[in-house]
Amino acid sequence: MPGGAAELRINGARLLDSIACLAEIGATPEGGAERLAFTPEDGAGRDLVRSWMEDAGLDIRVDGIGNVIGRRAGEDPDAAPVMLGSHTDTVGNGGRYDGNLGVLAALEVGRTLNDRDIRTRRPLEVAIFSNEEGSRYHPDMLGSLVYAGGLDLESAWALRSPDGTRTLKEELEAIGYLGEAPVPGPVPAAYVELHIEQGPVLEAEGIDFGAVTGVQGILWEEITLSGKANHAGTTPMRFRHDAGVVAADAVLLARQLTREIPGQVATVGRMSFAPGLTNVVPGRAVFTLDIRNPDPDRLRRAEDGFFSGLEAAAGREGVRIERRELARFGPAVFDEKVIALVEEAAAALGGSCRRMPSGAGHDAQMMSRVCPTGMVFVPSVGGVSHNPTEFTRDEDVTAGGNALLTVAFALLKS
Amino acid sequence: MPGGAAELRINGARLLDSIACLAEIGATPEGGAERLAFTPEDGAGRDLVRSWMEDAGLDIRVDGIGNVIGRRAGEDPDAAPVMLGSHTDTVGNGGRYDGNLGVLAALEVGRTLNDRDIRTRRPLEVAIFSNEEGSRYHPDMLGSLVYAGGLDLESAWALRSPDGTRTLKEELEAIGYLGEAPVPGPVPAAYVELHIEQGPVLEAEGIDFGAVTGVQGILWEEITLSGKANHAGTTPMRFRHDAGVVAADAVLLARQLTREIPGQVATVGRMSFAPGLTNVVPGRAVFTLDIRNPDPDRLRRAEDGFFSGLEAAAGREGVRIERRELARFGPAVFDEKVIALVEEAAAALGGSCRRMPSGAGHDAQMMSRVCPTGMVFVPSVGGVSHNPTEFTRDEDVTAGGNALLTVAFALLKS
Numbered sequence: 137m138p139g140g141a142a143e144l145r146i147n148g149a150r151l152l153d154s155i156a157c158l159a160e161i162g163a164t165p166e167g168g169a170e171r172l173a174f175t176p177e178d179g180a181g182r183d184l185v186r187s188w189m190e191d192a193g194l195d196i197r198v199d200g201i202g203n204v205i206g207r208r209a210g211e212d213p214d215a216a217p218v219m220l221g222s223h224t225d226t227v228g229n230g231g232r233y234d235g236n237l238g239v240l241a242a243l244e245v246g247r248t249l250n251d252r253d254i255r256t257r258r259p260l261e262v263a264i265f266s267n268e269e270g271s272r273y274h275p276d277m278l279g280s281l282v283y284a285g286g287l288d289l290e291s292a293w294a295l296r297s298p299d300g301t302r303t304l305k306e307e308l309e310a311i312g313y314l315g316e317a318p319v320p321g322p323v324p325a326a327y328v329e330l331h332i333e334q335g336p337v338l339e340a341e342g343i344d345f346g347a348v349t350g351v352q353g354i355l356w357e358e359i360t361l362s363g364k365a366n367h368a369g370t371t372p373m374r375f376r377h378d379a380g381v382v383a384a385d386a387v388l389l390a391r392q393l394t395r396e397i398p399g400q401v402a403t404v405g406r407m408s409f410a411p412g413l414t415n416v417v418p419g420r421a422v423f424t425l426d427i428r429n430p431d432p433d434r435l436r437r438a439e440d441g442f443f444s445g446l447e448a449a450a451g452r453e454g455v456r457i458e459r460r461e462l463a464r465f466g467p468a469v470f471d472e473k474v475i476a477l478v479e480e481a482a483a484a485l486g487g488s489c490r491r492m493p494s495g496a497g498h499d500a501q502m503m504s505r506v507c508p509t510g511m512v513f514v515p516s517v518g519g520v521s522h523n524p525t526e527f528t529r530d531e532d533v534t535a536g537g538n539a540l541l542t543v544a545f546a547l548l549k550s
Numbered sequence: 551m552p553g554g555a556a557e558l559r560i561n562g563a564r565l566l567d568s569i570a571c572l573a574e575i576g577a578t579p580e581g582g583a584e585r586l587a588f589t590p591e592d593g594a595g596r597d598l599v600r601s602w603m604e605d606a607g608l609d610i611r612v613d614g615i616g617n618v619i620g621r622r623a624g625e626d627p628d629a630a631p632v633m634l635g636s637h638t639d640t641v642g643n644g645g646r647y648d649g650n651l652g653v654l655a656a657l658e659v660g661r662t663l664n665d666r667d668i669r670t671r672r673p674l675e676v677a678i679f680s681n682e683e684g685s686r687y688h689p690d691m692l693g694s695l696v697y698a699g700g701l702d703l704e705s706a707w708a709l710r711s712p713d714g715t716r717t718l719k720e721e722l723e724a725i726g727y728l729g730e731a732p733v734p735g736p737v738p739a740a741y742v743e744l745h746i747e748q749g750p751v752l753e754a755e756g757i758d759f760g761a762v763t764g765v766q767g768i769l770w771e772e773i774t775l776s777g778k779a780n781h782a783g784t785t786p787m788r789f790r791h792d793a794g795v796v797a798a799d800a801v802l803l804a805r806q807l808t809r810e811i812p813g814q815v816a817t818v819g820r821m822s823f824a825p826g827l828t829n830v831v832p833g834r835a836v837f838t839l840d841i842r843n844p845d846p847d848r849l850r851r852a853e854d855g856f857f858s859g860l861e862a863a864a865g866r867e868g869v870r871i872e873r874r875e876l877a878r879f880g881p882a883v884f885d886e887k888v889i890a891l892v893e894e895a896a897a898a899l900g901g902s903c904r905r906m907p908s909g910a911g912h913d914a915q916m917m918s919r920v921c922p923t924g925m926v927f928v929p930s931v932g933g934v935s936h937n938p939t940e941f942t943r944d945e946d947v948t949a950g951g952n953a954l955l956t957v958a959f960a961l962l963k964s
Contacts, residue, residue, distance in 0.1 A: 335784025352783060356828050367935055368817035368840045369766060369909030370749030373808045375933065380818050384801035391795050394787045403782035404794050405828050407835075409821040414770050414838040414876065416819050424828040426782045462828065495783030519789065521781055 144252065146541050148534030151244045155533070158184060158224065158240065159232035168524025169232050173225040173267035173278075174202070174297075174304065179311030181224045185239060185264060192246050194262060198315025200289045201282040202266040202308045205317070208246050210259035210548070218547040219324035219507075220245060220540060221263025222331060222499055223279070227271050231526025233332045233516075233533075238499075239264050241330045241537040245544050256548035258325055265499045266313075272298050275463070280502035285320035320506075326474060326547045327503035330512045330540040332528045334496050336519030344487030344532070345539055346513030347478035351494045351501040352401075352428035353435045353467035359386065359446070363455040365411055365419030376417055377454040380409045383421035385449035386442075390425060393438050400438050401495065402427045430467050430493035467493075468501040474510030474543070481512075481542035487535060496521075512539045558666065560955050562948030565658045569947070572598060572638065572654065573646035582938025583646050587639040587681035587692075588616070588711075588718065593725030595638045599653060599678060606660050608676060612729025614703045615696040616680040616722045619731070622660050624673040624962070632961040633738035633921075634659060634954060635677025636745060636913055637693070641685050645940025647746045647930075647947075652913075653678050655744045655951040659958050670962035672739055679913045680727075686712050689877070694916035699734035734920075740888060740961045741917035744926045744954040746942045748910050750933030758901030758946070759953055760927030761892035765908045765915040766815075766842035767849045767881035773800065773860070777869040779825055779833030790831055791868040794823045797835035799863035800856075804839060807852050814852050815909065816841045844881050844907035881907075882915040888924030888957070895926075895956035901949060910935075926953045 161184060162169045162177035171177040186204055189196055194206030207217065222238025242262040249256065265283065270276025273295050281287050293305035308314040333339075338346055363377035390402035403426040409418035425442065429435035443459075450457050475491065482489035492513065494501075500511045514536035517527045528536075575598060576583045576591035585591040600618055603610055608620030621631065636652025656676040663670065679697065684690025687709050695701050707719035722728040747753075752760055777791035804816035817840040823832035839856065843849035857873075864871050889905065896903035906927065908915075914925045928950035931941040942950075 333784065334781055335786070336780075336789045337786060340789070354783070358828075366750075366933060367748055367910060368819055369768070369815065369842050369911075370747065370935070371815070371909070371933060372749070372751060373805075373815060375750045375754070378805075378817075380801055380821060381805050383821075384798035384818075387794055387798035388802065391787075391792075401783065401785070401787060403792075403829070403831050404798075405782055405823065405830050405832055406826045407794060407797075407821055407823040407832070408826075409819065412820045412822075414772075414819050415817070415840050417817050418819055418821070421821075426829050428783050495785070496781060497783075519780060519785060521784070 144541060144545060146244045146248045146534065146537040148537065150247065151240060151537050152530055152533060154188065154240045155232060155236060158236055164229055164524055166524035168230055168526065169226050170229055171224065171226045172228065172272050173269060174272065174307040174311060176311060178225050179313065182264060182313060185224060185243065188243055189262060192243060192250060194246060197317040198313055199317035199319045199321060200315060201279050201292055201319055202313035202315065203279045203283055204264040206262040208249065208260040210256050212257045215258040216323065216325040217259035217261040218544055219261040219263055219327045220329065220544055221265060222329050223265045223268035225267055225269050227269045227522045229524055230522055231524060233526055233528050234334065234521055235268055237332060237533065237536065238330045241540050244537050245541045248541060258548045260544065260548060261324060268499055273304055277497055277499055277502050280499035282319050283321045284502045284505045286502060286505065289319055323506050325507065327500060327507050327509045328474060328540060328543050329498060329500040330536045331498060332516045332521065333513040334516055334521035337492060338513060338515035339517060339519065343490050344535060345478065345482040345489040346492045347475050347482065347489050348470060348494050348511035348513055349475055349491050350430055350470045351468040351497055352430045353432050354428045354463060354465050355435065355439055356462035357425045358460040358462055359423055359425060360458040361421045361450065361455050363419050363453065366417040368415040368417055371417060378417050379421040379455050380418035382449045382453050382455045383407060383423055386423065386446050389442060389445040393441050397429065397434050397438050399431060399434060400427065400429050402438065428495060432467050468504045470504055470510045471508035474508050477543045477546050478510055478512050478539065481539045484542060485535060485538055512536055512543065558955060558959060560658045560662045560948065560951040562951065564661065565654060565951050566944055566947060568602065568654045569646060569650060572650055578643055578938055580938035582644055582940065583640050584643055585638065585640045586642065586685050587683060587687060588721040588725060590725060592639050593727065596678060596727060599638060599657065602657055603676060606657060606664060608660060611731040612727055613731035613733045613735060614729060615693050615706055615733055616727035616729065617693045617697055618678040620676040622663065622674040624670050626671045629672040630737065630739035631673035631675040632958055633675040633677055633741045634743065634958055635679060636743050637679045637682035639681055639683050641683045641936045643938055644936055645938060647940055647942050648748065648935055649682055651746060651947065651950065652744045655954050658951050659955045662955060672962045674958065674962060675738060682913055687718055691911055691913055691916050694913035696733050697735040698916045698919045700916060700919065703733055737920050739921065741914060741921050741923045742888060742954060742957050743912060743914040744950045745912060746935065747927040747930045748935035749930065751906060752927060752929035753931060753933065757904050758949060759892065759896040759903040760906045761889050761903050762884060762908050762925035762927055763889055763905050764844055764884045765882040765911055766844045767846050768842045768877060768879050769849065769853055770876035771839045772874040772876055773837055773839060774872040775835045775864065775869050777833050777867060780831040782829040782831055785831060792831050793835040793869050794832035796863045796867050796869045797821060797837055800837065800860050803856055803859040807855050811843065811848050811852050813845060813848060814841070814843050816852065842909060846881050882918045884918055884924045885922035888922050891957045891960050892924055892926050892953065895953045898956060899949060899952055926950055926957065
């Protein structure tokens, strides 16, 4: 590692303590946490981390969408900051690592620089982005989206709570996070996020770090098939218009596309037949399709292949198709220089590393729209996430913090 | 038609009036009726038909399971009766023909014999069987099952209402149909039932009558597949244990068996994935299988083929299968002599006729366990049934009544 920082390491025990302490807020019986965006638990989680930022001497600003950013000054007053961060909101009955690791490791980078009394050319910023999970307000990654200028503040403020009784703005105000810092926010020199993989690859391959190359493009559709409900005993097969059979064709078609198209994943996660009776041919089937690919052309090929195959199957059975697009994001491509820095950091730490796309969305995806961006992944035991049993081993948490520190330190000097 | 009965015809207008009048009890806004078994509406429907039976001079008996049987005496005091009948309970939001046609046409046979002052060697019995539909109490065809000795009265009485607050016996008592006639009931010389087809075949082929050869054997299973719920974005395909993919294999496997096995029908009517989220690989899928065949060996072949194929698919995906049998009835085979009488009656009436199995269960299925049995089908417009739009044209209703009369008259003389 260049620049005499070979011995620069975070305080792993302090990072683990912080993770455990934050998990006490909204703690669930199974050992996870639930701090849904803009609820009092989310507010309490932010309060705690903000107090730690203040203790670390960071200058805090809160913007209009509630993003909390703590700044550690640099030596060059004109240099753009290096931003590290993630989110502290969780899904319902979530885990203690998703998001929290990225925020608390960013804070730990600041604390470590403080401990060693290290001045950097660029400022360091530690960001807590609002509503990354999207459990109560769509879209997800809302805070970083607004920060990056992808959604205007008035539109975001007008979003209504799930029960319809309040606006997002009212909820922000209620928890004390309706800030005044402007959005879109100032563009950092770079953005780096540490995150658990939330998938099984690193653990299964025995690899210490993922150097994330970008985030897969994603398409979500809800598909409704309409055939004709009929008596299951008295309706000969040749008279049937069975929506369920076409839905089954769709599931297997999606699976087949993953065999044909490199890097393709496809999932039918929701499925129901109506009227839903044992002895009635299903007249209607409603299901969702989730397809992802890091390559936009391949994703398009998967989409086209799926729907042309579905139309053929529906035509054979005499069933009608309705499509409703639920989400569509093009792939995010991370910065080659930052990716390389992650690989170098892994090597410097004596760890193995592989390049990989992120299967899930992250705040880094939004920040990559405005600045050079990268991510570090550490292994998730069993690939489990969004679940109280989500777990990353202590040594991997510490190693991830050190990789983040190493990458950040290189960027802070640049 | 032999024996000077060539001109013996029912009063079609009276039969249609009776159908319309009974449909007023429990009438639904869309023109159907709802008289769920053992509810006050069911009681009121029985009361009306019983009063008509009394007006027609029939001797009424009610047995322990609430079956109502009206008897028109024959000339030979030792001859077993010819029984005609069906049921007057309906499904939820049902139609006005299913069951009711068979009961009211049987009554119309008695009325016609009265009009013409015709004495027959054998007594005629008109039966209303209890709870044919099974909407509130399982199994369906309960009244005829108990009549035929397939279930003992104490077990039937002990069944509990859907909300669990009452027994079947208490409900029978409440509507005044806990009778004293013994069950199993006396074995008739023959049983004949007129019913709407509830399927599309007769209408589609332009045929007037179905001479029903029996009732398909049936197997209902609920199948639960357990794989592993995982993140749809971060879990590579090779790590998945997707219960939904195996469920889709199952749907298509069932369809494939209908192409390979003569007379086979197969339906997956209910299907749901859990946790049922767009971005989560389904860890669980629950669905039902309904397979039917008039031939017991072919039905067995379908069952074996389905489950061996399902096991192979589940093995490939690493998914576990649990089976729960919901219903299993072997095929019922009707009496060749009665089937031939139906064909002869159709010919005598100048109508076209085809032999066909019944896809749905009927009281005739239970009666066929104890006596020579047959059924007459008339066309269902659009094959629709169990629905307020269930409809059979007036001329087909009348023709069906005449076919029943013709068959019954031959048997009553025999």
